[in-house]
Amino acid sequence: MQGSVDNKMENQKTVLITGCAGFIGSHVAEQLLKRGDIVIGVDEVNDYYDIKQKEENLNILNKYENFKFHKLDLADFDKIKEIFQNNNVERIGHLAARAGVRPSIENPFLYEHSNIKATLNLLELAKEYKIENFVLTSSSSVYGNCKEVPFKEDFNVDFPISPYAATKKSTELLAYTYHHLHGLNVNVIRPFTIYGPRGRPDMAPFLFPMWISQGKAIKKFGDGTTTRDYTYIDDFVKGFISAIDTQLGYEIFNLGNSTPVSLNKFIKTIEEIVGKKAEINQLPMQPGDVEVTYADTSKAERLLGYKPSVKIEEGLNLFWYWYKSFYLNNKHITSKK
Numbered sequence: 450m451q452g453s454v455d456n457k458m459e460n461q462k463t464v465l466i467t468g469c470a471g472f473i474g475s476h477v478a479e480q481l482l483k484r485g486d487i488v489i490g491v492d493e494v495n496d497y498y499d500i501k502q503k504e505e506n507l508n509i510l511n512k513y514e515n516f517k518f519h520k521l522d523l524a525d526f527d528k529i530k531e532i533f534q535n536n537n538v539e540r541i542g543h544l545a546a547r548a549g550v551r552p553s554i555e556n557p558f559l560y561e562h563s564n565i566k567a568t569l570n571l572l573e574l575a576k577e578y579k580i581e582n583f584v585l586t587s588s589s590s591v592y593g594n595c596k597e598v599p600f601k602e603d604f605n606v607d608f609p610i611s612p613y614a615a616t617k618k619s620t621e622l623l624a625y626t627y628h629h630l631h632g633l634n635v636n637v638i639r640p641f642t643i644y645g646p647r648g649r650p651d652m653a654p655f656l657f658p659m660w661i662s663q664g665k666a667i668k669k670f671g672d673g674t675t676t677r678d679y680t681y682i683d684d685f686v687k688g689f690i691s692a693i694d695t696q697l698g699y700e701i702f703n704l705g706n707s708t709p710v711s712l713n714k715f716i717k718t719i720e721e722i723v724g725k726k727a728e729i730n731q732l733p734m735q736p737g738d739v740e741v742t743y744a745d746t747s748k749a750e751r752l753l754g755y756k757p758s759v760k761i762e763e764g765l766n767l768f769w770y771w772y773k774s775f776y777l778n779n780k781h782i783t784s785k786k
């Protein structure tokens with residue numbers, strides 16, 4: 450059923466997926482390839498975490514003949530333009546970014562480069578090459594320390610509390626401008642703490658099971674009452690692909706689970722899955738961290754048919770199953786940054 454990059458089949462779309470070596474990008478690219486689309490993947494494969502994990506992600510995608518990969522920095526406009534010159538890109542799923550709140554406080558320039566400049570390059574090329582749909586990945590962190598819950602897409606998000614969040618909000622504004630001036634169809638996605646197999650090794654849903662199983666103390670910031678709206682990767686990917694398929698002008702969507710989980714409950718659930726009690730290294734709340742994330746997903750449900758279904762216990766179990774088999778088979782990969 451799969452067409453090669455040179456022989457296009459009917460109904461087959463050519464989709465540019467940025468950040469395809471990363472956690473979410475690799476899952477989105479894989480699902481598009483499975484349904485028969487042509488995927489042009491771009492990633493600079495940076496060392497924010499062990500690049501061997503990213504190489505393993507690329508190995509999965511390279512098994513599909515309709516996958517074509519370019520190892521490039523998206524901030525390099527001329528090189529990215531060549532991709533558009535040489536391929537009939539129809540849709541873009543833009544997932545590449547410098548992620549992580551705390552490192553953005555230490556090195557904001559990196560975030561300006563990979564989040565703002567890279568996105569502006571893609572928007573400019575999307576305009577020039579008349580791309581039919583552009584999906585931009587923003588973040589739930591744009592809601593900052595918003596007190597009203599659940600978070601709705603039309604809340605005022607003018608008060609980001611980290612450089613990371615500020616760059617994400619900036620890209621939403623740039624994308625709106627390209628919609629307004631050039632009629633570009635843009636769906637902005639605000640993900641809420643995505644976790645699961647191939648997860649990001651700097652995030653709690655990866656670090657906590659690993660530390661608890663190794664008998665290492667987990668860093669617990671605050672008293673455990675902070676909450677996160679953990680969202681399982683497969684639920685998220687369905688919503689993201691629906692956004693790639695749906696042209697709506699300019700819309701913003703929360704993709705979360707709409708079920709916030711406290712840090713205390715999160716730790717207890719992992720203890721049960723791993724079968725070990727956690728050692729706790731109690732620390733104060735970190736600057737830039739938010740107290741609550743909680744998505745109102747009714748808009749995504751209405752316009753994208755989004756319906757997350759994986760509960761935290763099930764999702765963490767699926768992660769744990771992957772983690773054990775992955776690290777057992779790939780002892781050369783470290784989960785440290």
Ligand SMILES: NC(=O)c1ccc[n+]([C@@H]2O[C@H](COP(=O)([O-])OP(=O)(O)OC[C@H]3O[C@@H](n4cnc5c(N)ncnc54)[C@H](O)[C@@H]3O)[C@@H](O)[C@H]2O)c1
Nearest residue numbers: 468471472473492493494495522523545546563588642643
């Ligand atoms: N994982 C989450 O919970 C979460 C939450 C909110 C938002 N997001 C957003 O979702 C997207 C994907 O996140 P992820 O968790 O998969 O992160 P990830 O770090 O695993 O993947 C991002 C990828 O982008 C690549 N990249 C970064 N800068 C680049 C550049 N200048 N040129 C080319 N490639 C570059 C990296 O090499 C990496 O492989 C990001 O935009 C992130 O901000 C993720």
